[in-house]
Amino acid sequence: MPQTVDVVIVGGGVLGLATARAVLRAQPRASVTVLEKEDRWGAHQSGHNSNVIHSGLYYRPGSLKARLARAGGEAMIRYCEQHGVPVERTGKIVVATAENQLPRLELLAERGRANGVTVRRLGRGEIAEREPHVAGVAALSVAETAMTDFGQVCRALATELTELGATLRTGAPALGIGVTGETTVVSTPGEEIHARVLVNCAGLHSDEIARAAGDRPTVRIMPFRGEYTEIRPGRRDVVSNPVYPVPDPDLPFLGVHVTPMLDGGVHVGPNAVPAFAREGYRWRDVDRRLLARLLRDPALRGLTRRYWRYGVAEMSRSLFWPLYVREVRKLVPSLEGRDLRRHGSGVRAQAVTDTGELVDDFVIDHTPRAIHVLNAPSPAATSSLHIGAHIAADVFSHLGDEDLARAVRDSAAA
Numbered sequence: 454m455p456q457t458v459d460v461v462i463v464g465g466g467v468l469g470l471a472t473a474r475a476v477l478r479a480q481p482r483a484s485v486t487v488l489e490k491e492d493r494w495g496a497h498q499s500g501h502n503s504n505v506i507h508s509g510l511y512y513r514p515g516s517l518k519a520r521l522a523r524a525g526g527e528a529m530i531r532y533c534e535q536h537g538v539p540v541e542r543t544g545k546i547v548v549a550t551a552e553n554q555l556p557r558l559e560l561l562a563e564r565g566r567a568n569g570v571t572v573r574r575l576g577r578g579e580i581a582e583r584e585p586h587v588a589g590v591a592a593l594s595v596a597e598t599a600m601t602d603f604g605q606v607c608r609a610l611a612t613e614l615t616e617l618g619a620t621l622r623t624g625a626p627a628l629g630i631g632v633t634g635e636t637t638v639v640s641t642p643g644e645e646i647h648a649r650v651l652v653n654c655a656g657l658h659s660d661e662i663a664r665a666a667g668d669r670p671t672v673r674i675m676p677f678r679g680e681y682t683e684i685r686p687g688r689r690d691v692v693s694n695p696v697y698p699v700p701d702p703d704l705p706f707l708g709v710h711v712t713p714m715l716d717g718g719v720h721v722g723p724n725a726v727p728a729f730a731r732e733g734y735r736w737r738d739v740d741r742r743l744l745a746r747l748l749r750d751p752a753l754r755g756l757t758r759r760y761w762r763y764g765v766a767e768m769s770r771s772l773f774w775p776l777y778v779r780e781v782r783k784l785v786p787s788l789e790g791r792d793l794r795r796h797g798s799g800v801r802a803q804a805v806t807d808t809g810e811l812v813d814d815f816v817i818d819h820t821p822r823a824i825h826v827l828n829a830p831s832p833a834a835t836s837s838l839h840i841g842a843h844i845a846a847d848v849f850s851h852l853g854d855e856d857l858a859r860a861v862r863d864s865a866a867a
């Protein structure tokens with residue numbers, strides 16, 4: 454008779470690991486198994502992102518994102534400091550490059566203040582003092598932004614989880630999910646794991662895992678690649694801290710930013726172009742089955758109708774270098790094409806509704822036996838410790854321990 458664990462978590466990105474940590478810190482006797490299909494932790498979104506600990510500036514006040522970003526960011530900075538993960542409070546500026554962006558900049562300042570972020574308006578002179586190579590008519594200075602390395606955060610979490618007694622498996626894809634009696638059975642190549650609760654943190658595959666578990670996810674995942682370039686050595690002094698353009702409130706993840714990394718590199722990006730495979734890091738990565746399914750899906754037609762202008766602009770800049778360079782030069786006019794080189798990409802697991810709307814807020818679906826994290830876009834890495842606590846509270850509710858669920862929820866909110 455196989456042993457039944459309390460919780461099996463599918464996905465060893467920052468959210469799966471943070472959830473396991475929150476469960477075990479609240480209940481050290483809980484049995485928790487984390488399954489990761491790759492041979493390392495944080496192999497996909499958590500290891501391919503901008504490494505920014507966000508301040509909570511952009512998000513609609515009251516949304517789950519807004520609530521979890523501010524507190525989650527501070528918790529992440531403390532975590533890094535305590536676990537030897539590099540972290541630096543750099544702050545950032547958001548720059549309006551034209552007069553017609555000023556109303557949006559003002560709106561952003563209001564949002565930030567409503568979310569408890571320290572924002573200060575900068576005029577041309579102050580922009581020039583702080584970032585002499587950046588062109589702007591006005592800017593917001595945001596104090597709380599920090600830089601880290603979320604790949605290292607994942608490795609630190611895995612080390613801590615070993616000490617907390619979790620069972621950690623890399624190279625262990627969840628291949629099949631079934632139900633026997635009261636338990637969910639997850640099959641991996643080496644073993645079958647029976648669990649009282651399944652937590653699906655499978656990122657780009659989370660809708661597939663939900664369907665495999667016999668549930669109907671409320672959204673589908675569409676992969677969107679974010680491509681980066683980096684500034685060649687010798688020109689890296691063009692910015693000293695992260696510099697962002699004013700975002701479109703409907704699509705806040707659009708707009709390349711210039712970000713000095715803690716390892717000395719300076720990244721420009723990411724853009725947002727459709728990926729033709731869930732882990733489609735390059736244009737030539739094509740999953741024909743996924744593509745065929747998407748092309749039949751009415752959501753894609755809705756998405757295209759709504760966002761085609763943005764899509765065409767982003768794809769053009771991805772495929773035609775001069776257009777890309779022109780966009781970057783709006784923010785840093787002294788940069789030339791030869792100062793930049795391509796530098797990898799990350800793929801966002803973007804949830805899309807039946808009618809083709811991009812879902813902005815976090816989405817966590819519940820069924821009697823499972824918790825499915827179906828949308829965890831940026832700033833989910835920033836907020837991961839708090840999101841993990843939020844999910845852990847739900848785990849305890851599923852396990853019938855409402856007192857512990859309440860205690861975990863309260864301590865995450867404190």
Ligand SMILES: Cc1cc2nc3c(=O)[nH]c(=O)nc-3n(C[C@H](O)[C@H](O)[C@H](O)COP(=O)(O)OP(=O)(O)OC[C@H]3O[C@@H](n4cnc5c(N)ncnc54)[C@H](O)[C@@H]3O)c2cc1C
Nearest residue numbers: 464466467468490498499502503505627656679799833835
């Ligand atoms: C380009 C880009 C830039 C970003 N920048 C930032 C930023 O600066 N700051 C920020 O806070 N957030 C940022 N984000 C968002 C952030 O990276 C994600 O919100 C976060 O990493 C999500 O973590 P996750 O654990 O849900 O997903 P992932 O890290 O993708 O983890 C999911 C894991 O599940 C595993 N998996 C999938 N299927 C299976 C299976 N069947 N069996 C076992 N394992 C499976 C995968 O291999 C993967 O490791 C960015 C994202 C991208 C793509």
